[in-house]
Structures are given as C-alpha cells and as structure tokens.
Amino acid sequence: MNMFLLIIEVIISYALLLYTYKKYKENGIYMWIVISLILSCIMSSKTIEILNVDISLGIGLSTIIYIANNILIQKKGTEHTKKIIDLIVTFGFMFILMIFVSYNAKISLLNSYTSNMFDIILQTNFKYMIATVISLICGLYINNHFYYLLRKVKNKIIISNVTSALLSNLVDVIIYVILCSLVNISLYTVIMTFIIRYIIKVLICIIGTDVIYIANNFKEG
DSSP, X not given: OHHHHHHHHHHHHHHHHHHHHHHHHHHHHHHHHHHHHHHHHHHTTSEEEETTEEEETTHHHHHHHHHHHHHHHHHHOSTXXXXXXXXXXXXXXXXXXXXXXXHHSOOOSTTHHHHHHHHHHHHHHHHHHXXXXXXXXXXXXXXXXXXXXXXXXXXOHHHHHHHXXXXXXXXXXXXHHHHHOSSSOOHHHHHHHHHHHHHHHHHHHHHHHHHHHHHHTSOOO
C-alpha cells in the first residue's frame, strides 16, 4: 500500500511539473520547485514503512526537483540552475526558520492541545526537514556539474540524467542519513535506510528521463 501511494505521488508530481513548465516555462519550474520543497519538508514529518524500514514521506517530491533542474540544464544550460539552488537555500531555510520561531512561541491556553501536538511533531521531526534541505542543496550542486559536463560531451539525455542521478543521489542520501542518524540507531537500520532510500531516489530519477525528453520537445514562446 505504501509503495502504491508513493507511485501515485510521483506520477502526480511529474504531471504537475510538465504542466507548469509547458504553461509558464522557466517561471513554472521555479514555482514548482519552491512548492515541492516546502511540501517535501512538511511531508518528511511523517514516515512510512517500506521493507520494514521507516522512510520519510516527501522523497518523491524532493527527488523530482532533480528532474526539474535537469530540464532547465538541457534547455538553457547552467545559468538558470544557479537560481534554483538560490531558491532552495532561501526558501528552504526561511521555511525552517519560521517553523523554529513558531516552535518557540508561547502556547495559547485557548488551543493548548493543538499547540502541544505541533510542538511534539516538530521536536521529533525537525531533523528530517533540515536534512531534506541540506542534502538536496549538496546533491543538486553535484548534479548540476555532472549533468552539464555530460551534456557537453555526449548530449544524450539518458546518459546525462542516469549518470548524474547515480552520483548526486549518492551524495544526497549519504548526507541525509548522516543528519538523521545522530541518535541511537542501529547500524543495520542506517544501512537499510541508505540502501532503500538510494534505490527509490535513483529509480524516480531514471523514470524521470522520459519527462525530460517530453519537456525538451516543448516549443519555446
């Protein structure tokens, strides 16, 4: 059931990405990335069990940001992807900062139950939000370099996308797992979380190759 819901999340995300890009061009990509980043941070507060390992939600949205990024590299080069990293840094840390400020605000007695639940959720899952933003920034930095390099050498979308996905998501997942494992978690759980998360993210990126091909055929203007 959880895998089915993840597949639905990915399909809807790809469809909305193509829609916003076709309708609004580069601005649609930027808009989609900001919304997806915020949603993936919120969704990371909830975990699901896949193969007896807890995986945070939002993995589909955060991974497809790589595909959105690669669409712009394929169409425009790297000049626009610098804006993407700037957007993620700005809105990602602004979101985290606002959540942190909300957590430290004094609880209202009128609605103390809801406020306490908010604090409990945030206290437990704040690290997942931070890990999502930081790992994504580092992964995109690696992705931008390798995708553009391969595009200049081969100019084959499938080679650029798959190779950069293998490398960037490796960095992404390593950083994410390290940041989320700074507590007493067994080595087995850490290893399995890394393997399952990496496989899921790479598969989403590989499937996203078709999305890049479709977007690449959209007419400009």
